[in-house]
Structures are given as structure tokens and as C-alpha cells.
Amino acid sequence: MDTRVALIGIIVEDPGAVDALNGILHEYSAYIIGRMGIPYRQKHINVISIAVDAPQDCISALSGKIGRLHGVSTKTAYSNVIFSGEQKTQNT
Template identity: 75%
Template sequence: MDTRVALISIIVEQDDAIEELNTLLHEARQYIIGRMGIPYRAKGISIISIAIDAPQDKISALSGKIGRLKGVSAKTAYSNVITPAEGGAGD
């Protein structure tokens, strides 16, 4: 399956969601290129960026699951960088 590079931006407003968020990210670890977390203590939130290279459906599913967590907002930005699956039409 073709993969696509994307960035998932996450804002965590409730600490209760952090454990479940980390579980979701752990389950997607084979696709995650990198992760940056910034605790914004003055506002009581955490800002997290996830760089990911995965099939479109995996990215959408992960972003959707994250966005459904109570106290968490997520947005995804997709690049135009798409890598054809091995054995695909481009090989």
C-alpha cells in the first residue's frame, strides 16, 4: 500500500487523556518518524507534533482516534510526498 508523509498536530487540554494518547501512539510506532512534545505549563496544555509516514487510511484512523479523546484536539496536514508500495505500478 502506498504511504504518505503527514504531520499530526495535537493539543492536550486534559491530563486524563495522556495515557490513552500514548497508547495510540505506541500502537502506531512503526509509522512514526518523529515526535516533539512541548509542555506549555503557563496555559496548562501540552502541544505535540507527530511526523508520520504511513498508508493514508492508517493516518486518518490514528488522527480520528486521537481527535475523539476527551480534552484533545488534533489536525492533520498531508504532504504531496507519496511512496508507492513495493511491487506497485512504479516498480
């Protein structure tokens, strides 16, 4: 199965969305490489970055589910490298 590495940037403006967000991330935990969360207390928001290695449709589904949460914004940046098993190819 072909996979890509991607970074999902998340901004949480509604603290009430955190439980739902964590539930979604738990569903996709097999694909998550790492996670970093930064509370920005002065602005009352949280900034989260999630690194994933997954098939592109899984990454899109994850980002879409997160983006549909009230008070949550997300953007995804993809690596141009596609991994097929142990081999990698450049996506141009």
C-alpha cells in the first residue's frame, strides 16, 4: 500500500471540541508518527501539529473529520515522496 508523510496543522479555538478531536486522533493512532500541542493561553487557543504516515485517502479523511469540528481549523501539507513498501518514489 502506498503511503505518504504529511503534517496536519490544527488550531483549536473551542475548548469544547477537544474531546471529539482526541477521539478522532485515537481512531487514526496507527498512522500517527508524532504529535505536538502548544497552548497559546494569551489568545485562548491551542496549536497542534500531527505528523502522519498513511495512505493519502486516510490522511484526507482524518483532516476532513477534524476540519468539520466546530471551532477547529486544519490544513495539511504533504511530502512529495510516496512510499510503496520499502521503496520510495518522487511525486511530481
